[in-house]
Amino acid sequence: MIDFHTHILSKMDDGAKDDSVSVAVLLQEKAQGVKKIVFTPHYYGMRSAESFFLSREEAMARLLPQIPQGIETRLGAEVHITGVNDPPHETLCSLAIQGTKCVMFEFPFLSAWSNTLVDKVADFVQETGYKPVIAHAERYTEILKNPALLSEFADMGCYVQLTTDAFLDKTLRNFAFAALRQGLVHCLGTDAHDAQRRPPKYQAAKETVYDAGYGEEWDRTQEIMRRLLVGETPKLPFGNVRKVFGFYR
Template sequence: MIDFHSHILPELDDGANNVQTSLEMLRISKASGVNTVIATSHCYPTDQAAVLKFIEDRRYAYNLLQAEGCSQQDSLPHIIKASEVHLCHGVSKLKNLDELCIEDTEYILIEMPYDKWQDENFEEIYQLTRLGLKPILAHLDRYMSQEKLFSELLSLNVLCQINASAFLDHSMRKKLLRLFMKDAVHVIGSDMHNLTFRPPNLAPAYEIIDRKFGWEYVDFLQHNSERILKNKDVLPTRLPKLGFVKKIML
């Protein structure tokens, strides 16, 4: 399994607050069957200096984690450098955006603002695509209050990541079915921050997806994750074919 969203790099954002916590989150992930973790630490690109500082701080945190993992002879998942880029005003005009992408790809994980989306937010996404970048919207499930704006957003040819916690929440699953129908579910991630209230939870989410939506969707999501890491396009849409009883039992 590939965990598409995580805050495992130590002392870099509101995720792992020290390297031992990072290692424990990774050990739990590995034991549950996760072999690759994409490190998507928060990046707030308010200006060029903020981008450069993030890249430098991330390099330090990544090296610290790798060194400590080696010294403890841990068998950890493969860690891929990336970032969760907050959609700040003017981000598309900044340099070094390629270094914020998922390593060796043109895919970039974007965190939309939590305020009501404005035309300028859509314009910024559009400008990113014009640069040749391929935006993936982080945890679209957290923006259901803006669902009426999803069609405008999805018309910009973006992909969507959903948090594992949404599949584990009974009240969210019917809403996720609506997202599947809109072709707004492409990859999932734990968005793990710590060992307590935002822990590694990808494996149980995949179990639920298998049971509730069908193995085809486990297959679809896992293949998409693999393809994105190879900088390939995602698979054509598949829609869940759920009968009446399965729908009400979601």
């Protein structure tokens, strides 16, 4: 399995505070059958991309000798985007997941989005050919209020990432399953921050999804992520994503 969204690299953000935590989380991932992990520390644009890359390289160099056998890792970033005063496209492209043309975007959670946000994302795709991965799509009030936005993002060439926990969460599971059913879940990530408070929950999510009869859809996300990591831009499950998401509550 592939974990597309993690805060395992230490001392980068609010994730792992040191390498012992990183290793503990990596072992939890391994025990659950995760074999490929993308490290996506937060990038908020308050610092230069160069200084971010430097810290990320240092963190990676520290951790590298301690990465458990059988785990493949990739460097990435979770880039905060608001639609106002965002970093230039060139910087956003430089923050793509290593070896891919995918950049993980995180939007404001609770506050209303700026009118320009969705258009700015569309411009970015058109101008650069890079593909945004919408981080933890289940977290945004705007998307929960108007799930058709997921279709809009998918139609413009974005990939939608859901947190594996969403399938286990009482209030989010209906949304998560509806999105999966509609072919609007393309990537999965644990968003693991540490081994206790926010540990990776991958295996339990897989079992829940399989038990609910969506094993095929789950496997499809794994195939999409696998292909993204080898530099391909796989077609989304339903080609023409339905405009109407429907009622999920």
